[in-house]
Every structure is written in C-alpha cells, then in structure tokens.
Amino acid sequence: MGKAQIKVEGGKLVKVQLESEGDRIREVRITGDFFLHPEEMIDDLEKTLKGSKLDEDALADCVKAFIKKHEAVLLGVAPGDFAKCIVMAGESSG
Amino acid sequence: MDTGLHDAFYNMALDEAIAVARSRSLVPDTLRFFRWEPSAVSIGYFQGMDEEVDTNACDKRGIGYVRRRTGGGAVYHDRDGELTYSMFLIQSHRLVSADFQESYGTLCSGIVNGLRLLGVQAEFKPINDIVVGGRKVSGNAQTRGLNVVHQHGTILLKVDPMLMFAVLKVPNEKIRDKMIKSVEERVTSLRAVLGRDVGFDELKSALLRGFEASFGIRLAPGVLTEFEAQKAEELKAEKYSRREWNYRR
Numbered sequence: 001m002g003k004a005q006i007k008v009e010g011g012k013l014v015k016v017q018l019e020s021e022g023d024r025i026r027e028v029r030i031t032g033d034f035f036l037h038p039e040e041m042i043d044d045l046e047k048t049l050k051g052s053k054l055d056e057d058a059l060a061d062c063v064k065a066f067i068k069k070h071e072a073v074l075l076g077v078a079p080g081d082f083a084k085c086i087v088m089a090g091e092s093s094g
Numbered sequence: 095m096d097t098g099l100h101d102a103f104y105n106m107a108l109d110e111a112i113a114v115a116r117s118r119s120l121v122p123d124t125l126r127f128f129r130w131e132p133s134a135v136s137i138g139y140f141q142g143m144d145e146e147v148d149t150n151a152c153d154k155r156g157i158g159y160v161r162r163r164t165g166g167g168a169v170y171h172d173r174d175g176e177l178t179y180s181m182f183l184i185q186s187h188r189l190v191s192a193d194f195q196e197s198y199g200t201l202c203s204g205i206v207n208g209l210r211l212l213g214v215q216a217e218f219k220p221i222n223d224i225v226v227g228g229r230k231v232s233g234n235a236q237t238r239g240l241n242v243v244h245q246h247g248t249i250l251l252k253v254d255p256m257l258m259f260a261v262l263k264v265p266n267e268k269i270r271d272k273m274i275k276s277v278e279e280r281v282t283s284l285r286a287v288l289g290r291d292v293g294f295d296e297l298k299s300a301l302l303r304g305f306e307a308s309f310g311i312r313l314a315p316g317v318l319t320e321f322e323a324q325k326a327e328e329l330k331a332e333k334y335s336r337r338e339w340n341y342r343r
Contacts, residue, residue: 011221012167012221013167015142015145029142029343030140031140031141031142031145031343032138032140032141033138033140033141033165033166033167033168034140034165035164035165035166035194035221035222035235035236036140036165037194037237037238038238038239039139039140039163039164039165039237042139042140073194075165075194075195075221076165076221
C-alpha cells in the first residue's frame with residue numbers, strides 16, 4: 001500500500017492511502033484537515049476515483065469534474081493537490 | 095445558551111441535534127457555549143482516528159475522543175483550558191454568504207470583537223483561525239446542511255502543549271519535543287496574552303457582547319427544547335458513540 005502526504009502552502013494537509021493495480025487506482029482513501037462540502041461527498045469521490053489512471057493531470061480533471069457536477073466546495077486544498085498526493089502515494093508503493 | 099460540561103459524544107450529538115431543530119424551525123438561530131468533561135480530542139470529518147489520536151494514551155488518561163461533523167484538524171479540548179461555542183443560522187440569514195471563506199470571516203468577527211473587548215488584539219486569519227500576534231488562539235469549522243449553517247470553534251484560555259501531544263499522534267518519538275516547541279510558537283492562549291487567568295464567565299460575557307456588536311443583533315438567553323435534548327441522546331447512542339462513526343476513516 002502506498003502512502004503520501006502534502007501540506008498545502010497557506011492551506012491544509014492531505015494524506016492519501018492507495019492500493020494500485022498496475023497504473024490504476026484499486027482503492028484510495030483521502031484524509032486530512034481540509035474542508036469539503038457537503039462532507040459525505042468524500043466517499044463518492046473516492047469511489048469515483050477507483051479504476052482511474054495514476055496520472056496527475058487526469059486525476060485533477062476527474063476531481064474538478066466531480067466537484068463541479070455535485071456543486072461541492074473544497075476549501076484549504078485544490079483538486080490538483082489531491083491528484084498530486086495520489087500520484088505520490090502510487091510512486092511510494094513502487 | 096450555555097449547555098455546560100458534557101462528554102465528547104454528547105457534545106457533538108447536541109450540535110447536530112440543534113442543527114436539526116433549527117432546520118425544522120423548532121428553535122431560533124442559536125448560540126451555544128459548552129465545555130468538555132472529561133477532556134477530549136475531536137478530529138475533523140476527513141481525518142483518520144488512528145492517524146491523529148493516540149487512543150491508548152487517551153484511554154489511560156480518561157480522555158475522550160470523537161469525530162466531528164465538520165472538517166478541519168484534530169483538537170484537544172481541555173476541560174479547564176478551553177471554551178467551545180457553536181452557532182446555528184438559517185442559511186438565508188443576512189450574515190451567511192454562499193462563499194464559505196467569506197462566511198468564516200463574518201462569523202468569526204463576533205469572536206474577534208469579543209476578544210478585543212478583553213484587551214486581546216485578535217485578528218481573523220483565513221482560512222478558519224483567529225490569531226493574536228500571528229499565534230492561533232481560536233480554531234473554527236463550518237458545515238452546512240438541511241438549510242442550516244453550523245459553525246463551531248474553540249477559544250483557548252490556557253494551553254499545555256505537552257498534554258496536547260500526549261494524546262495526539264506524532265510521526266515519531268524523536269520529533270515530539272520539536273513539535274511541542276513548534277506548537278508553543280504557533281499557538282497562544284488568553285492567559286499567555288493577558289498575563290492573567292480569564293474566567294469562563296468573563297470570556298462568555300465578552301463574546302456575547304462581541305457577537306451582538308458585530309452582528310447587530312440582540313441575544314436572548316435560552317434553554318434546550320425537549321426535542322433537542324432527546325435528539326441529542328438519540329444521536330449520541332446511534333452515531334457519535336459508535337465505532338462506525340468514530341473510526342470510519
């Protein structure tokens with residue numbers, strides 16, 4: 001299992017635990033002291049990311065699209081921070 | 095209203111109960127003060143309990159731990175060192191903006207104002223902190239649902255970083271001392287700023303005046319309704335005291 005964390009400058013902390021299969025996400029868990037509204041969207045976001053390719057730009061687009069679709073609000077971190085942290089976790093697991 | 099001293103599960107359950115009551119128009123917009131007995135750690139909605147809290151150390155010391163309904167970080171709520179507040183506003187309230195960051199600033203201005211009445215040069219620091227001379231004295235967190243905006247937060251009267259890190263997880267023991275030092279540099283308390291102890295009643299009355307002045311409102315004393323009290327017990331039993339909730343991440 002891969003793990004990574006990012007402290008966003010002037011923002012919050014994101015931690016990712018990742019199980020990957022090849023270059024794809026099998027399971028991802030995003031934790032940290034950021035804000036996402038509505039909060040329960042985090043479970044849907046993690047489900048949505050399942051099967052996605054471990055590519056930073058593609059993941060950032062996926063998170064952005066998810067937020068837009070659900071009219072969610074992310075505070076203290078940006079979609080790109082989630083993406084970056086997921087990719088880092090993927091690299092850490094080798 | 096002041097709901098006094100309660101355990102962590104009840105405190106968080108009551109917050110949700112009041113939000114539900116407000117959403118059903120059973121109660122007016124509400125300001126609640128409360129404290130924690132026993133002292134407890136609360137973690138943000140998105141945090142991992144085992145990642146953030148040394149639950150064994152908590153169990154040994156009789157310190158509670160609970161997941162909040164709001165995001166943000168892990169907070170140690172000392173029974174005697176901290177006052178917690180919650181406010182509940184209907185979403186259409188003139189103080190509420192669709193923009194979260196703006197709402198934090200507006201709602202925190204009541205606290206900033208109250209602290210200034212005590213002679214503390216407090217300032218709001220985005221995203222969700224109140225600082226004095228750059229050091230955090232208050233952390234705040236907001237959630238919205240059922241057409242209600244709920245913001246809660248803490249004001250530190252005195253702080254003990256050693257105890258704080260006895261119950262919060264540190265990445266490894268070697269950096270525990272360093273982290274304690276860094277908290278001493280980043281966090282302050284009313285006692286440290288004013289050089290004297292501030293009592294809970296003194297702080298509450300300053301905050302009440304601060305909210306009234308900042309918001310242009312008049313606060314009236316209130317008590318919990320039967321619905322709120324009952325809903326709180328129900329949410330404590332069925333949600334906040336449960337492992338499924340507290341360890342869901």
